[in-house]
Amino acid sequence: MSKPRILANHDSMVLLVDMQTGLLPAIDGSEALVGRVERLLAAARHLGVPVVATEHCADKIGATDPKLAALVDDTLHKVHFDATREPETIRRLPVGRHNVLVVGTEAHVCVLQTALGLAQSGLNPWLVADCVGSRRESDRAAALQRWLSGGGNIVTSEMAMFEWLGSARHAAFRDVLALVKAGN
Secondary structure, eight states, rough: OOOOOOOOOOEEEEEEEBBBBTTGSSSSTTTHHHHHHHHHHHHHTTTOOOOOEEEEEEHHHOOHHHHHTTSSSSEEEESSSGGGGGHHHHHHHTOOOOEEEEEEEEEIIIIIHHHHHHTTTOOOOEEEEEEEOOSHHHHHHHHHHHHHHHEEEOOHHHHHHHHOOOOSTTTTHHHHHHHHHTOO
16 A cells, blocks of 8 residues: 555546445444535536446345435446456546545445455555445444554545645635535
8 A cells, every 4th residue: 555645636536335225224324424425426526536336236235325326427336345356347447547535335344345455456545534334333443443554545525625626726616615514
């Protein structure tokens, strides 16, 4: 894993992991989690940051939450917990986007395993701490601790948004600031 650095919108992407209708009701604080993820994805859209989603066994767990699906550029179907173990995942990710902000559920299973797989594939994954969830908070906390202990990068959604902007003079500043304020 690489050393932390400032994110830039031109070399970032978001990977939305398994925010599916059949799983979300079991996730601790799922309504607030969906709201935070939705704001991050909307900011990504304003700033030209592509968003790719994964759906784990969608025939059983359902599709991506409709509010989030509307902000997704591509959806990958998977059966492995680590999405990078699916043959098409790495080649379908946007080219030239080395920083991958990983959000979704469950933090201690698919999110963590996918982030580890992305790192092994030579990408620079970041867990977005306030945009990952699990059924139990203790599992979410353990996933973040394990990620940090292994040298992984963590960011919050607001940190990412402001780093992508870089300046209050950015053309999308007011739009992104409105998203930030909507979360307070």
